[in-house]
Amino acid sequence: MRTTKLITGSILLGLLLVFTSASKGDKETEKLRDANSVLQDFGNLKERIPHDLISQYQGIVIVPNLINAGIGIGGKRGKGIAIVKLDDGSWSNPVFVTITGGSIGPQIGIQSVDLVLVFRHKGVLTEVKKGDFTIGGDISATAGPVGRSSSANTDYKLEAEVYSYSRSRGLFAGISINGSSVAIDNIANNNFYGNDISAQDIFTTSKSTNKAVNDIKATLAGL
Secondary structure (H helix, E strand, O other): OHHHHHHHHHHHHHHHHHHHHHHOOHHHHHHHHHHHHHHHHHHHOOOOOOHHHHHHOOEEEEEEEEEEEEEEEEEEEEEEEEEEEOOOOOEOOOEEEEEEEEEEEEEEEEEEEEEEEEEOOOHHHHOOOOOEEEEOOOEOEEEOOOOOOHHHOOOOOOOOOEEEEEEEEEEEOOOOOOOOEEEEOHHHHHHHHOOOOOHHHHHOOOOOOOHHHHHHHHHHHHO
16 A cells, blocks of 8 residues: 555656646747747838848847736836847847836826837847846837838938837827836746856857747848
8 A cells, every 4th residue: 555655656746747847948938939929920010120120230129918007107017038149140049038117107008018129239138137227227219110121211320229119909098118127037047948047148149949949030030
């Protein structure tokens, strides 16, 4: 009887370990797929992110389903990924990030927003360690030009430090990302890549056998 219980307990423990191992990183993989879908959707729109912008700028943050809600005083919260361009022109492996913020003003409702931020210099992202940076404080963001090339909007000379693009669903009276903080999501990075890997190490690596990672790189290359 005791032997049977020990065998049963061992089987259950084994199944638990298998399940835990299989599920670890699933949320992060799904986030990569969502981010890839956002990029593909933006690429298919008539008012798309210009190719010139993607080719000249060095970093990108994609946050699917950023939640923006409030009544007078609002709050924002979302999880996404950051990718930078390496010296050879290829894209790095994605680093998982969070974006949070608050705002005060004439706003009411709840809104789900797909947010894309395009960075002129990758150092803004690669130099973030255990801290964060604030959009509108440490670095300013401007609504991005649209069209297949930057010449689609002659008012833009591609000089802003960060261009922002958003697609919203639901009802909301206005949105601003000024005052929002972007931080490295160390828990998500550890879940996906394994423990003891830093965001800086991820940013300097471009090789990956993960399909979700390679899919999003292919979408970026095709924008």
